[in-house]
Amino acid sequence: MGQRIVTMISEEEIKKRVAELGAEIARDYGNKNLVLVCVLKGSFVFTADLARSIDANMRIEFLGVRSYGEGTASSGVVQITQDLSRPIEGEDVLIVEDIVDTGLTIAHLLDLFRTRRPNSIKVCALLHKPARTRIQVPIDYLGFTIEDKFVVGYGLDWSEKYRNLPAISVVESGE
Numbered sequence: 001m002g003q004r005i006v007t008m009i010s011e012e013e014i015k016k017r018v019a020e021l022g023a024e025i026a027r028d029y030g031n032k033n034l035v036l037v038c039v040l041k042g043s044f045v046f047t048a049d050l051a052r053s054i055d056a057n058m059r060i061e062f063l064g065v066r067s068y069g070e071g072t073a074s075s076g077v078v079q080i081t082q083d084l085s086r087p088i089e090g091e092d093v094l095i096v097e098d099i100v101d102t103g104l105t106i107a108h109l110l111d112l113f114r115t116r117r118p119n120s121i122k123v124c125a126l127l128h129k130p131a132r133t134r135i136q137v138p139i140d141y142l143g144f145t146i147e148d149k150f151v152v153g154y155g156l157d158w159s160e161k162y163r164n165l166p167a168i169s170v171v172e173s174g175e
């Protein structure tokens with residue numbers, strides 16, 4: 001039983017889109033106190049590239065989350081395994097997510113962060129699977145809309161494998 005890795009979105013396409021998102025974000029935030037929040041682990045590659053494409057002052061925070069109860073489906077119960085290192089009160093927070101699937105994770109994070117009184121809070125997601133939406137969440141900056149397939153690469157894993165693939169890919173099992 002072999003596995004075939006099929007590219008869905010190439011390195012070049014990702015690079016071009018990330019540059020566009022970075023330019024848009026830099027334009028929108030200007031001189032604000034931008035805090036990029038990288039949601040671990042899946043967003044680490046996207047955040048690293050996005051941060052370097054935003055020509056503005058920022059600080060970068062890391063948030064560890066684990067969602068309970070699932071196979072590959074999110075239960076919506078999100079446990080914080082590593083919290084931000086500093087308060088975000090009065091700051092302009094941009095949550096950086098790898099993929100918005102059901103929307104439950106982002107909905108939970110928005111609720112949580114709003115209690116900390118940031119000046120503003122927005123969401124940047126590389127990928128969105130609208131077919132699986134369970135709760136509508138605002139995605140202020142979106143890389144790509146994709147069909148309902150389980151994707152890996154560019155930070156995304158399949159049982160901790162494939163995060164290092166440079167392209168967004170689909171795992172297909174062959175015989």
Ligand code: 5GP
Nearest residue numbers: 074100101102103104105149150151156157
């Ligand atoms: P949501 O709460 O929106 O259902 O789930 C978001 C999280 O589920 C993502 O941050 C990601 O960790 C995981 N996830 C959802 N779809 C995929 C997928 O196609 N591939 C991978 N590797 N993870 C996914």
